[in-house]
Amino acid sequence: MPVRAVTRTLSDDPLGGTVRRTVLPSGLRVLTEAIPAMRSVSFGIWVAVGSRDETGPQAGAAHFLEHLLFKGTKKRTAMQISAEIEAVGGETNAFTTKEYTCYYARVLDEDLPLAIDVMCDAVADSVLEPADVETERGVILEEIAMHDDEPGDEVHDLFARAVYGDHPLGRLISGTEETVTPMTRRQIQSFYRRRYTPPQIVIAAAGNLDHATVVKLVRQALRGTPLDTDPAGPAPHRAATPAVRTRLAATVVEPKETEQAHVILGCPGIDRTDERRFALGVLNNILGGGMSSRLFQEIRERRGLAYSVYSYASQYADSGLFAVYAGCAPGKVDEVLELTRAELRRVAADGVTADELARGKGMSKGSFVLGLEDTGSRMSRLAKGELLYGDLMPVDELLxxxxxxxxxxxxxxxxxLLSRPMSLAVVGPFEENAFAVSR
Known part of the structure; x- marks a missing residue:
């Protein structure tokens, strides 16, 4: 456990800037990438807590808390939090995932001290006023209802439930009406103080900045707050074992009178530390990662059966998903599923070509490098490397x-992968047992 701040340089990347990392005595980590050519800075506070860290009755607590931390602190009202950043043309936002929560701001480089002070205040010292809890409860319930009205989003949650069942990875990040409605301020406050501790927090910033100055400003902003704690070591990144147990292949149908049917066919994939993740990225590009992919060409271009069709991979510490999504007319679902299954079987049996391999690798490298063109993506890369992997892979090494x-x-x-039993999730005008047997 460090009794003083420990700083080291992680990289001097020719495709970026100098990356430095400081571990504060509390165990909180600060990472920066100095990019002098930029005139903006993205600043983020990342907490290694997500929806999978909730118990069943707590479902939605992490997301509820995310809403509340912008509602006021001992120093600022909700209006002051937003107005101070917007007054300098900056922007703030936050999001919750299954394994982490992020609060971030993007400002001009000269306004970074303000952003650090406001964001650290909001995350470290929110008061969670009872009236704000009730206001945000209503907002979140509306968000849940709105999500139910978006079948293209709902089908992804349905698929996760088909694979993971009652495991937290199978639950809605937002929680449900049944869990959010009775949730008390005391429960949220307890979740806040137990989970938001310095060893679980990574602060990342990228843009025109000085690392030592950022560290100094962070320490000043956190002084005297609940995050100003006794010495501790950083929490290790989330363990990859034991692997999450998934359900046997299942079919889940949400009957809904929609103009378009939304379907996902897929299976358990690999976790994010699996050495095959680079091969999976290439395979995903070949199958459904772009307009030149096999599935897009076969289902949309040649046959015109769907407007949107793509494949994707989701990866967690100890599990993963691989799936194909398609949105099509209800009467075309059978043909779309038949073609998708046939293509997956074909690739499983016969593999891909050398030309496809080259194209898939080029897409992976190009999308990664092009994604580093702004300070927000660079800030996210720093935080995710530290939070999810415990290390930052240099750009050249990744390529x-x-x-x-x-x-x-x-x-x-x-x-x-493609020989594994496939689960199916469907949202559309069908009976619940419509896909109980192969159609």
Whole structure:
């Protein structure tokens, strides 16, 4: 456990700037990437707490708390929090995922001290007024209802439930009406103080900045708050074992009178530390990662059966998903599913071509590098590297890892992954048992 701040340089990346990391005595970590050519800075506070850290009755607590932390502190009202940042043309926002929560601001470089003070105040010292709890409860219940009116979003949650069942990874991040309605301020406050501790927090910033100045400003902003604690070591990143147990292949249908049917066909994938994740990225690009992908070409371009069709991979500390989504007319679902299954079987059995491999690798490298063109994505990269992996992989090394993916790597992964029993999630005008047997 550090009794004083410990700083080291992680990289001097030719494709970016100098990355430095400081561990404060409390265990809180500060990472920055100095990019002098930029005139903006993105500043984020990342907490290693998400919806999977909730018990069943707590479902939605992390997301509820995210809403509340912008509602006022001992120093600022909700209006002051937003007005101070907006007065300098900046922007703030936050989001909750299944494994972490992020609060961030983007401002001109000269306004970084203000952003640090406001954001640290909001995250460290929110008062959670009872009246604000009730106001945000109403907002969240409206958000849940709105989500139910978006079948294209709902089907993804339905698929997660089909694979994970009652495991927290299968639950809604927002919680449900049944869990959010009775949740008390005391429960949220307890979740806040137990979970938001310095060892669980990573602060990241990228843009035109000085690392030592950022560390100094963070320490000043947190002095005297509940995050100004006794010495501790940083919490290790979330363990990858034991692996999450998934359900046997299941079919879940949400009957809904929609003009378009939304379907997801997929299976358990690999976790985010699996060495095959680079091969999976390439395989995903080949199958459904763009307009030149197999599924897009077959289902949309050649046959015109769906406006949107793509594949995706979600990866967690100890599990993952691989899936294909399509939105189509209800009467075309059978044909879309048949073509999707046939394509997955074909790739599992016959593999992909050398040309497809080259294209898939090029897409992976290009999308990654192009994604680093703004300070927000660079800030996120710092935080995720530290929070999810305990390390920051240099850009050149990541590109090298993608380049090293071979045809044998992709084909071996395809043979294993795409041969797994597939779960199906459907939202549309169907009976609940409409897909109980192969149609």
């Amino acid at each position: 090298t890892r993608v380049d090293a993916v071979t045809l044998e790597d992709v084909n071996a992964l395809a043979a294993e």
